Amino acid sequence: MSKHYDRTPYLVTFSEQSRFKDTYAGPMDLVALESHLLTPKSGPGKTVVIFMHPVGGGAYLPMVSALAKAGVSVIYCNSRYRGADSALLMEKVVADLGACVRDAKERLGFETVVLAGWSGGGSLSLLYQAEAEDPQITDTPAGDPYDLTARKLIPADGIMLLAAHVSRAITMTEWLDPSVLDESDPEQRDRELDIYHPDCPNQPPYSEAFVARFRQAQIDRNRRITGWVKEKLADFRNRGLPNEEYGFIVHRTMCDVRWLDPQQDPNERPPGTCYLGDPRTVNNGPVALARFNTLRGWLSQWSYDDSRANGPACAGRIRVPALVIGNTADNACTPSHTRRLFDGFQSGQATLREVAGANHYYFGQNDKLAEAVAHCTTWLQEQGLLS
Numbered sequence: 001m002s003k004h005y006d007r008t009p010y011l012v013t014f015s016e017q018s019r020f021k022d023t024y025a026g027p028m029d030l031v032a033l034e035s036h037l038l039t040p041k042s043g044p045g046k047t048v049v050i051f052m053h054p055v056g057g058g059a060y061l062p063m064v065s066a067l068a069k070a071g072v073s074v075i076y077c078n079s080r081y082r083g084a085d086s087a088l089l090m091e092k093v094v095a096d097l098g099a100c101v102r103d104a105k106e107r108l109g110f111e112t113v114v115l116a117g118w119s120g121g122g123s124l125s126l127l128y129q130a131e132a133e134d135p136q137i138t139d140t141p142a143g144d145p146y147d148l149t150a151r152k153l154i155p156a157d158g159i160m161l162l163a164a165h166v167s168r169a170i171t172m173t174e175w176l177d178p179s180v181l182d183e184s185d186p187e188q189r190d191r192e193l194d195i196y197h198p199d200c201p202n203q204p205p206y207s208e209a210f211v212a213r214f215r216q217a218q219i220d221r222n223r224r225i226t227g228w229v230k231e232k233l234a235d236f237r238n239r240g241l242p243n244e245e246y247g248f249i250v251h252r253t254m255c256d257v258r259w260l261d262p263q264q265d266p267n268e269r270p271p272g273t274c275y276l277g278d279p280r281t282v283n284n285g286p287v288a289l290a291r292f293n294t295l296r297g298w299l300s301q302w303s304y305d306d307s308r309a310n311g312p313a314c315a316g317r318i319r320v321p322a323l324v325i326g327n328t329a330d331n332a333c334t335p336s337h338t339r340r341l342f343d344g345f346q347s348g349q350a351t352l353r354e355v356a357g358a359n360h361y362y363f364g365q366n367d368k369l370a371e372a373v374a375h376c377t378t379w380l381q382e383q384g385l386l387s
Contacts, residue, residue, distance in 0.1 A: 122164025177252035178217030275332035312344030
């Protein structure tokens with residue numbers, strides 16, 4: 001079988017002064033981002049599509065290589081938090097993406113850059129573009145100085161949101177188990193909200209009133225955790241420990257009425273599943289969102305009220321053309337997320353496409369993958385972004 005593209009691993013590096021280290025090993029003030037450049041056999045062209053996810057790991061996703069096979073140069077760049085997001089700060093991930101964009105333009109020579117926000121990369125790409133067009137952020141939600149306005153981020157020329165959710169904070173809150181009454185003892189639960197318990201009096205299909213109560217209880221739990229985090233940080237600072245951190249676990253974070261009731265945010269996803277498997281198991285498993293945390297990481301990426309990476313809100317601050325693709329059998333990013341992202345843009349700014357029957361990753365669905373790639377390349381050509 002002939003090769004359709006060349007893959008070149010490389011590093012994007014830059015210096016950054018920090019008061020304390022939040023990534024493992026390596027020099028204190030050097031950031032090194034593991035990256036992959038996928039160059040089509042037809043040549044690199046003048047356009048590159050850049051993927052970054054906050055916690056990384058997607059360099060070999062089907063969509064990444066499929067775009068390269070279709071003749072589009074692609075960069076997949078991992079953030080500094082590759083594989084470990086307990087201390088992740090979205091503001092620093094924006095800086096990482098900015099370093100990749102600058103390297104692509106100034107060193108690699110690409111003239112046109114399009115951001116591809118896959119899944120959790122969607123709200124990251126939107127936050128990056130919002131800060132590049134309309135710089136505002138000078139500190140983290142914890143109040144630590146971190147000036148993105150001084151970095152002179154280079155705006156992308158377009159943005160594609162692919163199977164994306166609205167934000168890490170909002171998504172995790174919509175998956176947060178609202179039955180937990182005591183964070184130090186997660187076995188203490190409100191039986192009426194404990195939808196995975198066989199004796200829960202509320203069973204699918206759920207009433208509108210129950211869903212409203214469930215959703216508010218999820219937000220309330222997120223806010224209780226956030227309140228405790230802020231008190232903990234304030235106590236450290238009052239004791240003269242401004243750089244002190246604290247690790248903690250958030251239990252039961254894959255609990256959503258959508259997984260058990262297909263009438264909630266309906267699409268073609270298999271009932272009783274989430275993208276990580278059986279949600280009852282994932283709810284307490286090690287790979288669910290926000291399981292392992294730090295105080296600053298919680299505020300930046302998981303706090304419902306404090307995280308800046310709110311996709312729809314950021315979409316309203318940008319002006320470049322956008323493509324939004326939703327997969328109609330996605331059991332991670334359901335239709336309301338696709339619609340909220342699309343509605344966040346100015347009227348006529350974004351194009352909405354759906355891939356019928358497609359799952360979150362297109363695993364085992366080469367025909368659906370080809371359809372999604374065709375939507376991307378057609379849109380790029382229509383917008384004059386592919387050269």
